[in-house]
Amino acid sequence: MKEQYTIIPDGNVTTPAGFRAGGLHCGLKKTDRHDLGAIVCDVPAAAAGVYTLNAFQAAPLRVTKASLADGGKLQAVLVNSGNANACTGEQGEADAYEMRALAAAAFGVEESHVAVASTGVIGEPLPMGKVRAGVAALPERLKADGGDDFCQAILTTDLVQKSLCVRVEIDGKPVHIAGAAKGSGMIHPNMATMLGFLTTDAAIGSEQLQQLLNAVTDSTFNMITVDGDTSTNDMVVVMASGLAGNAPLTPEHPQWEAFRAAFEHVGEHLAKAIARDGEGATKxxxxxxxxxxxxxxxxxxxxxxxxxxxxxxxxxxxxxxxxxxxxxxxxxxxxxxxxxxxxxxxxxxxxxxxxxxxxxxxxxxxxxxxxxxxxxxxxxxxxxxxxxxxxxxxxxxxxxxxxxxx
Structure with missing residues (x-):
């Protein structure tokens, strides 16, 4: 099949209609690089997620699973780097739920419509005072062109930001699919082996989106390795605003294959970018x-x-x-x-x-x-x-x- 999608050179996770993003430094990292970021959708978006198969799943994953289990909708994703909030017991889970509540209040959305993700050092409690101050300051940082700030906020040992946006025509409407990811070490095929965040303005149901994400994860994110270690925090989350104006996408839609190919291209690009940026890698x-x-x-x-x-x-x-x-x-x-x-x-x-x-x-x-x-x-x-x-x-x-x- 001839490729029907177009790469948008300056596109990012905010290019699809309805999305804003941003990031800031709240003190979780020792450097002054951004360490707290968010993607927010103007409307509750159809959503799906995949997660690490490591038995020790970090608290933010359990919170995100709970949110998606409540109707398959998300309107915001809150991410911190510098601290994994993994293997931190009951306090870690309480902190992850507090992050969800803080984001919901700051962005004016329902708690069950917020996903939470963390990445960084395992086994250290989150400094919640810094997180609270950071979340309170995030709303004014959210912008329609805030994709780069968000990309910086999710990095740990990564040397480069990883993002891509493509456009494909569905029902005569321009539909965008974009993604941002982080990952450099603790990368091994056993789910997503990273943090990945995808956005699209396609009209598509949560069930169809979950099936598509599962399939694309198997052929892209599950096919990379850096060091043979699978992290406690890996997840990929996708949100679909539905604002492109196309007829709802299902496998029976005549242009489903074009959408699927574009979606898979974004996943493959991000997966390869993670492998190329492996810790210490030259090739x-x-x-x-x-x-x-x-x-x-x-x-x-x-x-x-x-x-x-x-x-x-x-x-x-x-x-x-x-x-x-x-x-x-x-x-x-x-x-x-x-x-x-x-x-x-x-x-x-x-x-x-x-x-x-x-x-x-x-x-x-x-x-x-x-x-x-x-x-x-x-x-x-x-x-x-x-x-x-x-x-x-x-x-x-x-x-x-x-x-x-x-």
């Missing part, structure tokens, strides 16, 4: 597995390769060590014909029918020095295909995480 790794017995098998193998510390280290060192790749294929726990595997690094064939191929080592070295490395694996067993994204493993990753709290 994006993209692994495509084809010819697997099923899509699930292809996904499992692609995730195993891109998550291998040995593969990641070889890419960092620009070492065309395809043996590490074939070893990852073999330990992924999926059906493999050991006589039919092909491997390419970009266009450089290193293995054909599971036999080594003589290749130009200098050309491979130059290719692996680039900022994006594509690894292609063909199993020649079926039609299953999947792509996963990750990054190289560098000395800086250890340095950053050895002193995360200090």
């Amino acid at each position: 994006l790794i993209e692994v495509t597995v084809a010819g697997a017995v099923s899509g699930d098998a292809a996904r499992a193998i692609a995730k195993t390769i891109v998550g291998s510390s040995l593969v990641k280290s070889a890419v960092y060192g620009a070492d065309a060590n395809w043996g590490r790749i074939i070893a990852a294929v073999g330990r992924a726990g999926q059906p493999v014909n050991v006589d039919t595997v092909d491997i390419r690094l970009g266009d450089i064939v290193t293995l054909r029918a599971s036999q080594p191929v003589k290749f130009d080592e200098e050309a491979a070295l130059e290719y692996l020095k680039g900022d994006t490395v594509h690894i292609h694996v063909d199993l020649h067993m079926g039609t299953g295909r999947a792509t996963a994204w990750g990054c190289d493993l560098t000395y800086d990753y250890v340095r950053i995480n050895a002193a995360y709290r200090t």
Whole structure:
């Protein structure tokens, strides 16, 4: 299918009709970077969410789940960085509910229409005095062009902001889909592995939105890894204002596929941006597995390769060590014909029918020095295909995480 969406170069989470956003510094971070932000919709929006599968889910996730369970509507998302409010017991849950109540009062919306998210250090109580003052000051910071301030407010060890907006025509109406995300470490495919916030002005019901978010999460956010660790706080939330004026979208709508493709593009862009910005990373790794017995098998193998510390280290060192790749294929726990595997690094064939191929080592070295490395694996067993994204493993990753709290 030909792509029917257009990327809006200066678009962000406030580009879809009905949304404002903003951010400020309230003192949760030691630096003066924004650490509290919000997205607010002019109307109660159809909403959906997905959450980490870590058994120790942070208090804000439980609050957001409770809000979405009460009718599938949201009108505001309040996010803080610098403190995860995770593993903080009854007080942490009370603080998360207080954040929801504070936001509802400040923005003039119902409490059950507020989602709460936090990211940062685990196990430290929220300094609620700072949070209260910050939330009280947020309404005057909300702007129709406040997407950049919001993006800054959600960052932790991230080096860059991550956002995208696209436009697609539905029923002759311009429909926008936008997203902002944070994530750099504690990234591993096991739900969303990050914080992500999507907005759209499409008319779509909460049930259809949830089904779409589940599917897109599986093909995008669930296909990235940085370090093999899944956080306690990961979630993705989407709000749909319905103000674009299109007929309600369902899988039966003649332009559902165009909307789905645009939505998935936003998710994939954000997922790849997180992988590229992995802690200490210098390169994006993209692994495509084809010819697997099923899509699930292809996904499992692609995730195993891109998550291998040995593969990641070889890419960092620009070492065309395809043996590490074939070893990852073999330990992924999926059906493999050991006589039919092909491997390419970009266009450089290193293995054909599971036999080594003589290749130009200098050309491979130059290719692996680039900022994006594509690894292609063909199993020649079926039609299953999947792509996963990750990054190289560098000395800086250890340095950053050895002193995360200090």
